[in-house]
Amino acid sequence: MARAIEESVLDFILVKNTRNGQNGGFKMTLVDRELTTLEKDIIVCSACTGILREPVLIGNNFKCKSCLEPDEDGRASELQDKITKNLQINCPFMKEGCVWKGSIANIIDHKRHCQYFLLKFPNCPESVTECSFKRYGCEVVTKRKYMENHEQDCQTKHLKLMDKHIKNTDNTLQKVSSELGTLKAQFQDLNQQLKQTENDMKCTFGGIIFELPGIKDKMKTNQNYKTMEFYVGLYKFQGTIYLNHNNDKNLGIFIQIVKGKFDEDIIWPFSGDISITLLNKVNEHNSISSTFTTKGESAFKKFCHDSKPIGINKLATHDTISRNEYSGGDSIKIKILIQFDAQQCVYESRINRYY
Structure with a gap:
């Protein structure tokens, strides 16, 4: 389940490498500033131009591990990885109203609780949802990942709620039918009075x-x-x-x-x-x-x-x-x-x- 959330997050916050179709580096904005020229040289992937994710040194260039070509081989760069993870970034949903700021290393954890992310991905297991039997009276509201168990465990309760709802509906229909009959009779009386009034007005x-x-x-x-x-x-x-x-x-x-x-x-x-x-x-x-x-x-x-x-x-x-x-x-x-x-x-x- 956590893996599903992480994949949803990664699809949204990573740059797609057009050459190999892999998710490359981060497409984040820094807090209150932009990358300097020096930073671009050392922490930006030369393949996807995103901020390095799992940086690898290839000759004099750095690439994301996922951006490597099949014939390329390099060594991991712990220094670049440390620099990247310490960068202070804004939440990708800053424009929607999220005020979170933190390091790239914490972005995955933040997304699991970000209400703007959960709105963007309503089928995410962490998003909050209502029971599908709400219309019958069930008031349970919980995370999607718990809802399936709730509906399975409460089948008897839900059937009772449905039965009560149907009986109430039947009673309401009978009452409405009776009121319609009364209204029809009143309408006929009113129509007769209107005809009489029309005659009187002549x-x-x-x-x-x-x-x-x-x-x-x-x-x-x-x-x-x-x-x-x-x-x-x-x-x-x-x-x-x-x-x-x-x-x-x-x-x-x-x-x-x-x-x-x-x-x-x-x-x-x-x-x-x-x-x-x-x-x-x-x-x-x-x-x-x-x-x-x-x-x-x-x-x-x-x-x-x-x-x-x-x-x-x-x-x-x-x-x-x-x-x-x-x-x-x-x-x-x-x-x-x-x-x-x-x-x-x-x-x-x-x-x-x-x-």
């Missing part, structure tokens, strides 16, 4: 509830009484109440358009349904209602605010109004509800408006 609703006091005395006259003015959408309305319409002892209620601040910018004439209700104060379900539809009557055309309003001549008789459930407290309540196509509320260009 119409504009609005109106008022008006209380008229002093009924007993007012029923004896032929006077009319105005409600407050009110907007529905961009149209402005007002109601007129007769407690003794045409002296026939009947309640009559009438509606008309009045001048509003949006009159220049909306569609005319107004068209819609108008509902008028005499509210039953005891039981609203027993209220008296009547509905009519405008059909371009003058009361609903633009700038016809002095025209005669239209409505219901005989909504209820005096006998009905006098009953306590309608006039209790000597007052009656009238509800006016107006409904029309929402498109009538949109602003139009003055060119396209009609009257």
Whole structure:
């Protein structure tokens, strides 16, 4: 194993001799300086031009032992070997961030622990790795050289982790399936609500509830009484109440358009349904209602605010109004509800408006 690490290191830090294909001298950088001319003459291989590794003297030249030609024979140079091993060099991974500095003699040992080297060679037995069963819950992190033994020794543990993982996955899938069913039902309800909202948005609703006091005395006259003015959408309305319409002892209620601040910018004439209700104060379900539809009557055309309003001549008789459930407290309540196509509320260009 150490041999495998050393081979990986040597492949990276040695110069390849192009003539014989062997790894030659070291391709190191010195600490804070470069080789002098004298040093180049005595500690640089004349064959690979790397720093001598196992120097051998051939005539007047020095070569790395691995750089010798088959027919060359020389003697080892202990002096050059000592000089070389004492050179202070930087780690080859200095540019990547390694700050180690030391002698060539210690470079192999350094590489066994250099994190930058281990990143460069992830399959190195000294590199740290996670257990392949991490996804199932195994949290062991150790050197690659120990991982194979770990996985063999912990097969039973890993099988239990896998079984637990599968059961948890099944439970999660069942939960997700149930939640999807709930979401589907909620989506259907929401879709129905959206459709209802879309239908509701096609119409504009609005109106008022008006209380008229002093009924007993007012029923004896032929006077009319105005409600407050009110907007529905961009149209402005007002109601007129007769407690003794045409002296026939009947309640009559009438509606008309009045001048509003949006009159220049909306569609005319107004068209819609108008509902008028005499509210039953005891039981609203027993209220008296009547509905009519405008059909371009003058009361609903633009700038016809002095025209005669239209409505219901005989909504209820005096006998009905006098009953306590309608006039209790000597007052009656009238509800006016107006409904029309929402498109009538949109602003139009003055060119396209009609009257």
